[in-house]
Amino acid sequence: MEIKGYEPVISIGDVDILEGRRIEELRAASQQPIADPDDWLEAELRRNILLTTVDYAVNWARSRSIFPLMFGLACCAFEMIATAASRFDIARFGMDIFRWSPRQADLMIVAGTITWKMAPAVKLIYEQMAEPKWVIAMGACAISGGTFRESYSVVPGLNRIVPVDVYVPGCPPRPEGLIHGIRLIHQKIMSESIKKR
Amino acid sequence: MTVALDCEQVARRLSQAVPDSVLSLEKSAIVVKGEKLKEVAGFLKGDPDFSFDYLANLTAVDYLDRFEVVYHLVSLTHNHSLVLKVRCYERLKPTVPSVVGVWRAADFQEREVYDLMGIVFQGHPNLKRLFLWEDFAGHPLRKDYL
Numbered sequence: 001m002e003i004k005g006y007e008p009v010i011s012i013g014d015v016d017i018l019e020g021r022r023i024e025e026l027r028a029a030s031q032q033p034i035a036d037p038d039d040w041l042e043a044e045l046r047r048n049i050l051l052t053t054v055d056y057a058v059n060w061a062r063s064r065s066i067f068p069l070m071f072g073l074a075c076c077a078f079e080m081i082a083t084a085a086s087r088f089d090i091a092r093f094g095m096d097i098f099r100w101s102p103r104q105a106d107l108m109i110v111a112g113t114i115t116w117k118m119a120p121a122v123k124l125i126y127e128q129m130a131e132p133k134w135v136i137a138m139g140a141c142a143i144s145g146g147t148f149r150e151s152y153s154v155v156p157g158l159n160r161i162v163p164v165d166v167y168v169p170g171c172p173p174r175p176e177g178l179i180h181g182i183r184l185i186h187q188k189i190m191s192e193s194i195k196k197r
Numbered sequence: 198m199t200v201a202l203d204c205e206q207v208a209r210r211l212s213q214a215v216p217d218s219v220l221s222l223e224k225s226a227i228v229v230k231g232e233k234l235k236e237v238a239g240f241l242k243g244d245p246d247f248s249f250d251y252l253a254n255l256t257a258v259d260y261l262d263r264f265e266v267v268y269h270l271v272s273l274t275h276n277h278s279l280v281l282k283v284r285c286y287e288r289l290k291p292t293v294p295s296v297v298g299v300w301r302a303a304d305f306q307e308r309e310v311y312d313l314m315g316i317v318f319q320g321h322p323n324l325k326r327l328f329l330w331e332d333f334a335g336h337p338l339r340k341d342y343l
Contacts, residue, residue, distance in 0.1 A: 152333075153328075153329065153337070
C-alpha cells in the first residue's frame with residue numbers, strides 16, 4: 001500500500017542498526033560495580049558504639065541526675081535556695097527540681113540547726129528515701145550543732161541520727177561551697193559500684 | 198505609734214475599780230497582785246476608757262528570788278498600751294492565774310512560759326509543754342537550769 005505524500009525517513013535496515021546501538025549503550029552504562037547498600041553502617045557504628053563498664057555507665061547516669069530533697073531547717077536554707085535559683089543555677093548538674101517528697105529524692109541536703117524535737121522527723125524522712133541515697137550536712141549546725149552545741153534542745157551533729165556523706169562547713173556556707181559539696185558527692189558516686197550497694 | 202498610758206493614772210483608776218489590787222508602781226509598768234489579776238484583766242478589757250482588747254505579748258522573767266510574768270496590753274480602739282506585771286515568790290511550783298478566759302491569745306503564750314519557765318497557770322484549759330517534748334526534765338529558761 002502506498003500513502004500519497006509520505007516518504008519514510010529511515011529504512012527498515014536502519015531501525016535495526018539504531019536498536020542495536022541503543023542496546024550497546026545500555027550495556028555499557030550498566031557495567032559499573034553496584035555500591036554496597038550497608039556501606040553507611042560502618043561509619044555510624046564507629047560513631048555510636050562506646051565500650052565501657054556497667055558501673056561507669058550507671059554511676060555516670062546517677063551522678064548527673066540527682067534530685068535533691070528540700071530540707072531547710074534554718075538560715076542555711078536560704079543559701080540552698082540561692083544555689084537552686086538562677087544565679088548559681090544548680091540545673092547545670094542535672095539537679096533541676098528540688099523534690100518535696102522523700103520518695104522522689106536521691107540527695108538529702110540538711111541545711112540548718114536540728115533540734116531534738118525535729119530529729120525523729122529527719123530520721124524518718126531519711127528512711128523513707130529510696131536507695132541509692134546520699135546526705136549532705138550543710139553548715140556548722142548540721143555538722144556539729146554549731147553555736148548551739150551546748151543547748152538543751154539541739155542535736156550536736158547530724159551524724160548522730162543519720163549517716164552523712166559530705167560535710168559542707170560555713171555559717172552559712174556560700175552557694176559555691178554547697179556546689180563544691182555536690183561535686184564531691186558526684187566524685188563519690190563515680191567511685192561506687194552497683195555490686196556493693 | 199501606740200501611746201503608753203501613764204501608769205499612775207491607770208493605777209488610780211484600778212484601785213477604785215478593783216480595790217487592793219495594785220502592789221507597786223514601776224516606771225513603765227503596774228505590778229498587780231496575783232489573786233486580783235483576773236479581775237484587773239477583766240476590768241482593763243471591759244472598761245470603755247481602756248478597752249485593752251489585744252494581748253500583744255506575755256512573757257516571764259526569772260530574778261532568782263522571784264518570777265515576774267509580764268503582760269503587754271494594747272488597745273486597738275484607743276491605740277494606747279500598758280504593761281502589767283505579776284510577781285510570784287514560790288520556786289518549786291510557782292502559780293499565777295490564767296488569763297485565757299479574757300484574751301484567747303494567752304493560750305499558747307502561757308504554754309510557752311510554762312514550758313520554759315515552769316510557771317503553772319491556774320485555770321488554763323490545756324497546760325502542756327509547747328516547744329519541748331513530753332518527759333523533758335526541767336525548765337531551761339530558769340536561771341538555775343544547767
